[in-house]
Amino acid sequence: MQDRNHLSDVQPTNSVCLIENGLIEIPMLQLLDENGHETNKEQSPEIDEATAKRIAATMQYIRLLDERMVGAQRQGRISFYLACTGEEASTVASAAALSSDDMIMSQYREQGALAYRGYTTEQFMNQMFSNELDPNKGRQMPIHYGDKTLNFMTISSPLGTQIPQAAGYAYGQKMSGKPALTICYFGEGAASEGDFHAGVNMAAVLNCPVIFFCRNNGYAISTPVEEQFKGDGIASRGIGYGVKTIRVDGNDVLAVFAATKKAREVALAHNCPVLIEAMTYRLAAHSTSDDPSGYRSKSEEEKWHAKDPVERFNKWLDGKGWFDKKATDAYLEKSRAEILAAVKKAEKVPVAYIDDIVEDVYDTPPWHLKKQLVELKAHIAKYPEHYPKTSGRVK
Amino acid sequence: MAQMNLLQAINNALITAMTDDEKVMVFGEDVGHFGGVFRATSNLQEKFGKGRCFNTPLTEQGIIGFANGLASQGSVPVAEIQFSDYIFPAFDQIVNETAKWRYRSGGQFTCGTLTIRTPYGGGIAGGLYHSQSPEAFFAHIPGMKVVIPRNPRQAKGLLLASIRDDNPVLFMEPKKLYRASVGDVPDTDYELPLGKADMVKEGTDITLLAWGAQVEIIEKAAAMAQEIGVSCEVIDLQSILPWDVETICGSVCKTGRLLINHEAPLTGGFASEIAATVQERCFLYLESPIARVCGLDTPFPLAHEKEYMPDHLKTFEAIKRTMDY
Numbered sequence: 179m180q181d182r183n184h185l186s187d188v189q190p191t192n193s194v195c196l197i198e199n200g201l202i203e204i205p206m207l208q209l210l211d212e213n214g215h216e217t218n219k220e221q222s223p224e225i226d227e228a229t230a231k232r233i234a235a236t237m238q239y240i241r242l243l244d245e246r247m248v249g250a251q252r253q254g255r256i257s258f259y260l261a262c263t264g265e266e267a268s269t270v271a272s273a274a275a276l277s278s279d280d281m282i283m284s285q286y287r288e289q290g291a292l293a294y295r296g297y298t299t300e301q302f303m304n305q306m307f308s309n310e311l312d313p314n315k316g317r318q319m320p321i322h323y324g325d326k327t328l329n330f331m332t333i334s335s336p337l338g339t340q341i342p343q344a345a346g347y348a349y350g351q352k353m354s355g356k357p358a359l360t361i362c363y364f365g366e367g368a369a370s371e372g373d374f375h376a377g378v379n380m381a382a383v384l385n386c387p388v389i390f391f392c393r394n395n396g397y398a399i400s401t402p403v404e405e406q407f408k409g410d411g412i413a414s415r416g417i418g419y420g421v422k423t424i425r426v427d428g429n430d431v432l433a434v435f436a437a438t439k440k441a442r443e444v445a446l447a448h449n450c451p452v453l454i455e456a457m458t459y460r461l462a463a464h465s466t467s468d469d470p471s472g473y474r475s476k477s478e479e480e481k482w483h484a485k486d487p488v489e490r491f492n493k494w495l496d497g498k499g500w501f502d503k504k505a506t507d508a509y510l511e512k513s514r515a516e517i518l519a520a521v522k523k524a525e526k527v528p529v530a531y532i533d534d535i536v537e538d539v540y541d542t543p544p545w546h547l548k549k550q551l552v553e554l555k556a557h558i559a560k561y562p563e564h565y566p567k568t569s570g571r572v573k
Numbered sequence: 574m575a576q577m578n579l580l581q582a583i584n585n586a587l588i589t590a591m592t593d594d595e596k597v598m599v600f601g602e603d604v605g606h607f608g609g610v611f612r613a614t615s616n617l618q619e620k621f622g623k624g625r626c627f628n629t630p631l632t633e634q635g636i637i638g639f640a641n642g643l644a645s646q647g648s649v650p651v652a653e654i655q656f657s658d659y660i661f662p663a664f665d666q667i668v669n670e671t672a673k674w675r676y677r678s679g680g681q682f683t684c685g686t687l688t689i690r691t692p693y694g695g696g697i698a699g700g701l702y703h704s705q706s707p708e709a710f711f712a713h714i715p716g717m718k719v720v721i722p723r724n725p726r727q728a729k730g731l732l733l734a735s736i737r738d739d740n741p742v743l744f745m746e747p748k749k750l751y752r753a754s755v756g757d758v759p760d761t762d763y764e765l766p767l768g769k770a771d772m773v774k775e776g777t778d779i780t781l782l783a784w785g786a787q788v789e790i791i792e793k794a795a796a797m798a799q800e801i802g803v804s805c806e807v808i809d810l811q812s813i814l815p816w817d818v819e820t821i822c823g824s825v826c827k828t829g830r831l832l833i834n835h836e837a838p839l840t841g842g843f844a845s846e847i848a849a850t851v852q853e854r855c856f857l858y859l860e861s862p863i864a865r866v867c868g869l870d871t872p873f874p875l876a877h878e879k880e881y882m883p884d885h886l887k888t889f890e891a892i893k894r895t896m897d898y
Binding site (some may be wrong): 281283312313314315317318322324325326331332334336339340341342343344345346347348349350351353354360372373375376377379380383384537538539540541544545546 | 598624625627629630632634635637638639640641642643644645646647648650662665666669670673674675676677678679680681682683685715716718739740768815818819
């Protein structure tokens with residue numbers, strides 16, 4: 179057994195001096211300024227025209243989807259919605275820098291990453307309307323998406339739980355020998371959960387190829403970052419765990435893409451985690467159950483509208499000669515019609531059969547679930563008018 | 574067939590599972606080279622490499638979160654929580670994540686391959702935090718299975734079945750018996766069915782039900798009862814969730830009396846669930862109220878451990894009260 183010396187890297191000092199936050203200042207990578215000009219062409223990532231256009235189209239689509247579905251919730255057509263307005267670049271450009279074999283574990287405001295993977299309007303709707311075509315079988319609240327074929331892990335509401343899970347998933351990927359990793363998205367509020375500490379530390383110690391992607395958008399519901407942490411954001415913590423770390427402008431597609439690309443290369447080459455902190459702003463309300471006017475000013479929001487990630491990227495596209503106003507407008511018009519048609523279609527699809535209520539708790543329902551189902555069905559049969567969603571379709 | 578103690582049987586089961594399936598991975602605090610604080614994972618790292626048997630940082634929520642991710646990826650994690658008293662930091666990961674993974678994703682993803690091993694129970698002067706029996710907390714979680722063996726043969730067969738079951742299993746090991754319980758264990762790869770109780774001894778006058786280390790307590794009480802002419806049917810429940818209602822109710826319909834014994838506190842303990850179900854199903858057969866002989870509704874004390882425990886004498890007295898009702 180080898181002798182260990184855990185003091186080997188520790189330098190003694192004879193000065194009674196407290197080390198303060200701020201000794202290391204973590205800069206923010208920005209490759210595209212607010213006018214859509216590249217700040218350092220040598221560092222700009224290579225993005226081909228098709229990829230650039232797909233990123234732009236996905237961001238525009240998601241903004242449209244968000245607008246329409248917030249509206250649908252206001253009309254009472256769906257129970258809940260959660261927009262990602264302002265954070266489209268963070269989620270779409272990071273997803274664009276991955277391989278489709280990489281697993282995505284998200285928090286809930288990453289519909290952009292899912293859309294980039296190819297989730298269709300119809301799939302979005304079936305989940306949000308909790309109908310029988312919803313892959314979650316109508317069991318979870320709207321926006322809790324998941325798709326096995328797209329390597330997008332089903333979302334759950336408890337915050338931060340996916341952080342140690344992502345470390346474990348990545349460990350399994352490493353052991354299987356396939357060149358794929360896991361990206362794990364979370365907000366700066368979720369990073370205050372114990373699971374953040376657990377997951378990032380485990381990923382570092384157990385050499386897991388995982389990208390921890392923090393969307394620091396300034397607020398956790400009504401709580402501003404000053405009430406969330408005292409340190410230098412989330413990035414400074416990565417360094418404390420021995421994790422390679424970068425802070426990026428989350429409204430800058432080029433910076434997010436370049437950082438994620440680099441993180442992926444490094445994580446796979448060295449079997450290690452990388453932490454990315456994307457600085458952005460939650461232009462949307464937290465959810466349809468929230469009204470931000472109770473805790474922040476219009477003028478603050480307006481400053482961030484000026485940094486709009488979608489507009490900024492369009493300007494860059496325009497500079498490359500890749501922006502076509504007419505084609506963009508036509509695409510938006512087509513998407514708008516598609517979304518409206520999908521809403522109408524999804525809301526007419528019934529919920530799953532009542533038998534489904536006891537499926538998937540276990541691989542097969544044990545005796546007590548079977549018994550409870552029999553009793554429930556007998557009860558529904560007795561009072562069918564009180565259970566209109568299922569009583570007409572009891573198998 | 575070889576003589577083994579409970580720990581050796583568990584170690585043997587882990588070796589069997591890891592040899593059989595290279596996706597099986599064992600991890601937790603101190604389980605690596607050191608082989609675990611109870612030595613249940615001895616030699617696994619040497620045999621199967623650091624990639625498949627490793628230490629984790631000291632974080633229970635991390636261990637189970639990590640295990641959840643690993644299971645959903647398709648690996649077969651066997652995670653160890655050093656004492657079941659320390660499983661509570663992972664309660665959120667188990668209740669909200671492990672157990673609901675399959676249901677919430679419509680069966681697209683599961684944590685079904687996960688097994689959580691943890692030593693539980695008193696009788697070792699463990700005080701408040703090395704003695705707890707938290708099975709009832711987990712019996713209230715749809716999606717989990719909870720399994721407790723009573724001896725080496727049961728431990729190997731049930732652990733192999735738990736590792737291979739396509740549902741997450743909490744496998745609780747009575748640490749009081751780790752070295753005390755010795756018996757014949759088949760060298761073969763065998764499984765004992767989950768969800769099934771084990772008839773330890775047939776009888777006609779009263780059914781005695783327990784699990785884990787308490788089975789030998791009710792056996793002892795049954796022997797005392799035999800001397801005064803009471804024939805006890807002794808059953809080891811083995812699986813807390815889902816539990817074997819048929820065997821228990823079949824026995825009670827025959828004997829007309831039931832006594833349930835567990836170390837955990839009485840209020841909200843799993844005996845309540847069994848008692849309620851049995852009185853629903855066997856109402857016309859019951860000759861006396863169902864007796865529960867359990868730990869007190871206190872934290873698990875150190876100096877008064879012997880007084881706290883639902884031992885054979887408390888059980889014997891309850892048998893007599895039930896018979897005389």
